[in-house]
Amino acid sequence: MNTTASGRADKFAIQVSELTRRFGHLTAVDHIELQVPYGEIFGLLGANGAGKSTLIKMLTTLLPPTSGSAEVGGFSIIRSPGQVRRRIGYVSQLLSADGALTGYENLRLSAKLYGLDKAERNVLIGDALEFMGLTDSAHKLVKTYSGGMIRRLELAQAMLHRPAILFLDEPTLGLDPVARHTVWDRLLDLRRDYGMTVLITTHDMEEAETLCDKLAILHKGRISVVGKPVELRAGLGANKTMNDVFAHYAGGLIHDGGTFSAVAQTRRTAHRLG
Numbered sequence: 001m002n003t004t005a006s007g008r009a010d011k012f013a014i015q016v017s018e019l020t021r022r023f024g025h026l027t028a029v030d031h032i033e034l035q036v037p038y039g040e041i042f043g044l045l046g047a048n049g050a051g052k053s054t055l056i057k058m059l060t061t062l063l064p065p066t067s068g069s070a071e072v073g074g075f076s077i078i079r080s081p082g083q084v085r086r087r088i089g090y091v092s093q094l095l096s097a098d099g100a101l102t103g104y105e106n107l108r109l110s111a112k113l114y115g116l117d118k119a120e121r122n123v124l125i126g127d128a129l130e131f132m133g134l135t136d137s138a139h140k141l142v143k144t145y146s147g148g149m150i151r152r153l154e155l156a157q158a159m160l161h162r163p164a165i166l167f168l169d170e171p172t173l174g175l176d177p178v179a180r181h182t183v184w185d186r187l188l189d190l191r192r193d194y195g196m197t198v199l200i201t202t203h204d205m206e207e208a209e210t211l212c213d214k215l216a217i218l219h220k221g222r223i224s225v226v227g228k229p230v231e232l233r234a235g236l237g238a239n240k241t242m243n244d245v246f247a248h249y250a251g252g253l254i255h256d257g258g259t260f261s262a263v264a265q266t267r268r269t270a271h272r273l274g
């Protein structure tokens with residue numbers, strides 16, 4: 001249990017009530033209810049356009065909701081967005097590290113943006129580099145990094161100020177299996193060492209099953225089911241896979257070769273670093 005600045009004991013890192021976002025006539029997120037306890041690794045699944053990124057953008061205060069409410073780290077995303085931002089780290093789908101800077105310089109930039117003072121800054125940057133296995137590459141340009149190293153650098157940037165809650169939009173998209181597993185290990189370490197709560201979006205059924213304690217599947221802006229991966233599979237019958245669960249609750253199959261957005265994203269990443 002965490003105690004917020006208001007002194008209130010708070011069991012949930014994320015509490016969402018009737019949260020809704022419309023874009024014109026389209027309701028991208030439709031009256032969502034969600035509770036994520038502190039210390040949980042929580043996965044958001046859904047087909048392209050289901051509303052995952054829109055939900056994350058609202059919870060990270062980047063996009064105002066049309067209606068409804070949410071508390072993140074004990075603070076309202078509407079009334080206290082600054083308090084929310086102090087308690088979260090966010091890695092977006094888009095490449096956020098700057099390829100023309102070194103890993104260290106990227107981290108120093110993040111530290112300044114977070115307002116960390118100089119003495120604290122150097123210790124926290126050193127810790128983050130070490131934690132993500134990037135100490136030896138700290139002074140190399142990021143455009144020479146592999147995709148897995150870039151993801152770990154982005155995680156290092158997001159964990160720098162020791163947020164209570166990390167939001168990661170498709171954290172392992174486009175990574176090979178070894179790099180993917182390394183990212184999973186680091187996320188598990190962040191939970192173990194710092195008690196961080198992690199909310200991720202993913203299209204990867206292995207990631208959903210192996211990494212996440214609990215999953216919510218979104219379909220057309222609504223949550224169609226919430227549960228532990230093993231419960232969701234068992235709920236459909238014997239020998240059901242996560243792909244079956246996804247097809248049942250998300251209205252479609254995960255196709256071989258990835259989704260359109262996965263392919264586009266991978267290419268965007270390659271282009272930016274090229």
Ligand SMILES: Nc1ncnc2c1ncn2[C@@H]1O[C@H](COP(=O)(O)OP(=O)(O)OP(=O)(O)O)[C@@H](O)[C@H]1O
Nearest residue numbers: 023026028046047048049050051052053054055261
């Ligand atoms: N700024 C915007 N203006 C208009 N429509 C938007 C905007 N952002 C998202 N949408 C629409 O809202 C719906 C939900 O989009 P969102 O990006 O949240 O889905 P997603 O589940 O994250 O999809 P993906 O897996 O492709 O990232 C989609 O129909 C999308 O086209």
